[in-house]
Amino acid sequence: MTRILHIADLHFGAEHPSLVAAFKDTARTLKPDLIVAAGDFTQSGRKREFEQAADFFAALNVPAIGMPGNHDTPVRALHERFTRPWQRFESRLRPHLQPRHDSEQVRIETLLTARRAQWRPDWSLGRVALPALKQALDRLNPAGEMAALRVLTCHHPLLAPGGARGRARTARAAQAARLAAQSCDLVLTGHLHETFAEPCTIDQRTCWFVGAGTTFSLRTRDEPAAFNCLDVTPGMIRMVPWEARSLAEGFQPAKARDLPLGG
């Protein structure tokens, strides 16, 4: 079994310190093999927020995979945002977050869907570059080799409950979801601050699109702070959302859900 903790939308700068402490305790108990962090590590892309996030991952001491979200480029330093949008992430967080992972059990690729700017007014929405997606999917499927589980992770949802509405209006999402469903088993995302697992079956094979809640920010919208614990075994992923409904209780397991893989 491989245990993956899927966390997202940490939003350091707006985090609740007691939830950070509660998460560290719970992670120590769960003993994950890997952490997948689906973007939005900071609230405003400030240097000190990236440093807080770097300290958090250094203290966890678990191999972590991740890429930036829309909050991880400077909000106020506009010249830097336009000329070097991901430099703060690369210099401060990249040493703690790998862009990919490869083992016999699990192969993981990241895809950048956040943009420094867009032609549409809401720059927080995601956009998929199809050549970059195809490159990631090719890396997940090298000729002659088959990992037990092929995972793509990006910040913005490719397929979400309720369809491409509101904050889920990721550009080229429908095309991207179809391509991903043909070439991988699991797509892990954040951004919506919502826990979900949606299947997409093509040619009798099912790919799961899984969203994580915001792990310890106060920006919880209608959902509790949460993360997902994913236990991967041949042919099956057991997903347990861990939710913090109150600061006093910390993170508690919600109802488990089995996500069958394959045909």
Ligand SMILES: [Fe+2]
């Ligand atoms: Fe986001």
